[in-house]
Amino acid sequence: MPSLIDIRRRIRAVKSTQQITKAMKMISASKLRRAQERVMGARPFAVQASRVLARLASRVDPSVHPLLAEPEATAEAKTLLIVVTADKGLCGGFNTNIIKAAGSFIATTGTRAVALGLVGRKGRDFYRRRGLEIRFEEVGIFQNVRYADAERIASEAIEEFTDHRAARVLIVYNEFKSVLQQRIVTEQLLPILKADVGIRADTDAPVTGLMPGEVEYLFEPEPDTIFERLLPRHIEIQVYRALLESAAAEHAARMTAMDAATKNSAELIENLTLYMNKVRQAAITREIIEVVSGAQAL
Numbered sequence: 321m322p323s324l325i326d327i328r329r330r331i332r333a334v335k336s337t338q339q340i341t342k343a344m345k346m347i348s349a350s351k352l353r354r355a356q357e358r359v360m361g362a363r364p365f366a367v368q369a370s371r372v373l374a375r376l377a378s379r380v381d382p383s384v385h386p387l388l389a390e391p392e393a394t395a396e397a398k399t400l401l402i403v404v405t406a407d408k409g410l411c412g413g414f415n416t417n418i419i420k421a422a423g424s425f426i427a428t429t430g431t432r433a434v435a436l437g438l439v440g441r442k443g444r445d446f447y448r449r450r451g452l453e454i455r456f457e458e459v460g461i462f463q464n465v466r467y468a469d470a471e472r473i474a475s476e477a478i479e480e481f482t483d484h485r486a487a488r489v490l491i492v493y494n495e496f497k498s499v500l501q502q503r504i505v506t507e508q509l510l511p512i513l514k515a516d517v518g519i520r521a522d523t524d525a526p527v528t529g530l531m532p533g534e535v536e537y538l539f540e541p542e543p544d545t546i547f548e549r550l551l552p553r554h555i556e557i558q559v560y561r562a563l564l565e566s567a568a569a570e571h572a573a574r575m576t577a578m579d580a581a582t583k584n585s586a587e588l589i590e591n592l593t594l595y596m597n598k599v600r601q602a603a604i605t606r607e608i609i610e611v612v613s614g615a616q617a618l
Contacts, residue, residue, distance in 0.1 A: 324603070327596040331589055338585035344410065345578035348571045352499070355568035358465075359496055359561075366561040373554055378514040385547040386482050387555070388512055398435045400455060400477065400486035401425060402509075403447070404493035404562055405440035406570045407462050412577035414494060414502070414570055415442040421504045422492050426452070435486065437476060439563070455480060465567050470560035474509075478555060481510045493562045494569035500576060502569040507562070509555055 382389040391397055403422045405415045422443075426434050435453040438444040444457050456476045461469040480486040489510040494502040 322599070324596060324600055327592060327599065331592045331596070334585050334589050334592065338582055338589070341578045341581040341585065345575050345582060348575035348578065352568060352571035352575055355564065355571050356496065359564045359568045362557075362561050362564050366557050369554055369557060373550070374513055377512050380547075382511075384544050385551055387478065387510055387551045388547070390511055391481070391484050391487050397484055397487040398433055398453070399429055400435050400437055400480050400489045402437040402439060402473070402477065402489065402491040402559075403443045404491065404566045405438075405443035405446075406566070407441040407459060409442065410577060411570055411574035414573040415440075417502075417504055418492060418494060419443065419446055421506065425490075425492065425506065435480075437473070437480075439473065440566075455485075461563070462567050462570065465560075465563045467556070467560055470556050470563055473563075474552070474556040474559045477509060477559070478552060486510070491559065491562050493566045494573075495565045496568040496572060499572045502573060505562075505565075507558070509558060512551065512554070 377388050380388070401422060403418065405418050409415065419442075422436075431452065435455050436447055437456050437458075438447060438454060439458045440462070441459045444454075444459055447454060456473075458469065458473055477486070477489045481489055488508060490506055490508050492504065492506045495505045497503050
């Protein structure tokens with residue numbers, strides 16, 4: 321049976337841990353509010369831009385811009401998977417879930433057919449020891465996510481694709497849904513996906529005219545000029561949105577994990593205190609018995 325000193329020392333250690341987890345919960349809660357505002361501001365534009373460009377891409381010749389064209393199959397061209405994890409831990413299953421999703425994709429596609437772009441220290445440290453091909457790394461950007469960070473990552477992805485070192489580029493990240501829920505998303509960045517072509521029910525033939533509710537686009541200036549400026553910016557916006565979503569989801573996951581840890585530590589302190597009182601009561605009872613037994617012996 322442990323002594324009272326050992327139990328008190330353990331209670332003090334748990335209380336110190338509880339103060340840390342409570343402080344981390346409050347810090348994550350304050351950061352989450354700002355991160356959530358940035359996500360809500362960036363999400364509508366990014367989603368609508370993706371929809372518009374998908375429709376535009378389905379109505380132009382893919383040869384207009386290299387980011388629209390399917391690259392030629394070569395032995396060197398691999399699938400570039402950008403894995404977005406956090407720089408820090410103590411956020412529940414946030415990093416583990418992303419690494420599992422990326423691992424499932426790699427196992428399905430094939431280890432030799434996938435190269436990685438790693439964003440976040442946790443993902444970098446994990447995959448450095450796995451022997452996979454790593455094309456680029458970005459760490460330390462989640463303290464303050466800037467658009468310049470997205471530009472740098474998008475530039476790396478575009479260069480890999482246009483130089484035919486990547487057959488396609490995908491990004492996997494945690495999308496912020498709510499404080500208690502994050503959703504793992506895998507999106508294709510390159511080549512830019514096209515909107516689905518409508519099919520006539522009677523002939524199963526592609527619809528050549530406009531579908532109901534669709535808009536006919538008139539290009540001014542020429543499509544190649546528009547896409548030259550618009551498509552790289554579109555990739556940057558999608559990467560920027562993924563970074564903001566991941567940052568908000570990380571704060572939400574950490575706040576939830578630290579809240580659970582604080583409650584668990586309070587429960588542990590209560591149990592240890594009850595156990596300490598039982599040990600102390602047993603010690604007092606034993607001393608009383610010893611005194612009484614000694615008095616009876618005299």
